[in-house]
Amino acid sequence: MDCHKVREVVFLYADKEMDGELLISFEQHVAICPECARRAVHAERLIMVVRKRCGRQMAPADLRRRILTSLRHREAGN
Amino acid sequence: MSKKVDSSHSQGWNFEAAAMPFVDSLYNTAYRMTRNSEDAQDLVQETYLKAYRHYDKFQEGTNFKAWLFKILKNSFINNYRKKQSRPPQSDFAEIEDALESRVSDEATQNIKNPEDELLEDVLDEDVQRALDELPHDYRMAILLADLEGFSYKEIAEILEVPLGTVMSRLYRGRKLLESAMLDYAREHGYLRDGSPAKMRTRDADSKEYRDKASG
Ligand SMILES: [Zn+2]
Numbered sequence: 001m002d003c004h005k006v007r008e009v010v011f012l013y014a015d016k017e018m019d020g021e022l023l024i025s026f027e028q029h030v031a032i033c034p035e036c037a038r039r040a041v042h043a044e045r046l047i048m049v050v051r052k053r054c055g056r057q058m059a060p061a062d063l064r065r066r067i068l069t070s071l072r073h074r075e076a077g078n
Numbered sequence: 079m080s081k082k083v084d085s086s087h088s089q090g091w092n093f094e095a096a097a098m099p100f101v102d103s104l105y106n107t108a109y110r111m112t113r114n115s116e117d118a119q120d121l122v123q124e125t126y127l128k129a130y131r132h133y134d135k136f137q138e139g140t141n142f143k144a145w146l147f148k149i150l151k152n153s154f155i156n157n158y159r160k161k162q163s164r165p166p167q168s169d170f171a172e173i174e175d176a177l178e179s180r181v182s183d184e185a186t187q188n189i190k191n192p193e194d195e196l197l198e199d200v201l202d203e204d205v206q207r208a209l210d211e212l213p214h215d216y217r218m219a220i221l222l223a224d225l226e227g228f229s230y231k232e233i234a235e236i237l238e239v240p241l242g243t244v245m246s247r248l249y250r251g252r253k254l255l256e257s258a259m260l261d262y263a264r265e266h267g268y269l270r271d272g273s274p275a276k277m278r279t280r281d282a283d284s285k286e287y288r289d290k291a292s293g
Contacts, residue, residue, distance in 0.1 A: 012245065015223060050252075058102055059122065063105065063123065
């Protein structure tokens with residue numbers, strides 16, 4: 001694997017979607033190329049930042065109620 | 079006809095138990111896609127009603143959460159195309175082109191990376207703002223992967239696109255997102271020592287301008 005290929009597939013690695021020979025050759029390259037090693041860490045950190053910093057919105061209680069009401073309405077055959 | 083009532087009744091309870099635990103996940107995704115609570119609530123409710131109606135088509139043993147998200151995605155696309163309350167696609171394409179050229183500039187540069195440090199400066203609102211501004215195909219892929227933890231295969235199922243498309247949407251989407259996030263981080267890094275009133279002033283100006291123009 002070369003640096004160009006690493007750049008292309010780095011998110012596959014960071015998302016743990018890589019396996020088999022691709023993973024082996026990725027890890028072999030990263031072991032000898034500090035720039036790509038950094039690139040791999042950076043991709044993982046980017047994902048972490050999105051995951052941690054994108055606050056989750058909770059469904060309003062009223063929405064739950066609305067959904068249940070409409071489902072039960074359907075069940076009753078209306 | 080009336081004989082069906084019993085089975086659909088028990089099916090209904092079954093559905094509730096299976097589906098209700100995903101309300102928060104669906105709502106969070108809907109909220110990030112529509113960017114407001116009212117639309118998000120409507121979208122989630124519509125998703126539940128459609129899912130209930132088509133529950134018999136759900137194949138036991140396959141991924142129920144992914145199936146619900148697929149319905150959410152389809153509802154979003156239908157509503158979005160109908161409403162047109164947002165900027166049309168061409169605007170997105172322009173924004174994307176602008177960002178894209180910046181991204182490829184970065185890709186060809188050698189990495190010396192102040193970016194790594196800047197990632198530390200990224201605030202919640204930077205991530206959210208950058209996400210909100212992404213074209214919706216990219217935004218959806220990122221939400222499904224990073225916030226819902228779906229695998230590429232599941233995302234391909236939900237979005238009904240090939241695996242390669244999932245990969246390229248995640249790749250391009252994250253590059254665009256990163257570039258925008260870092261811009262915002264730089265911006266408030268600058269504003270911290272500079273003039274923090276900048277945004278507010280601009281808002282006030284435009285309001286004044288509107289008032290003048292209308293009166
Ligand atoms: Zn390399």
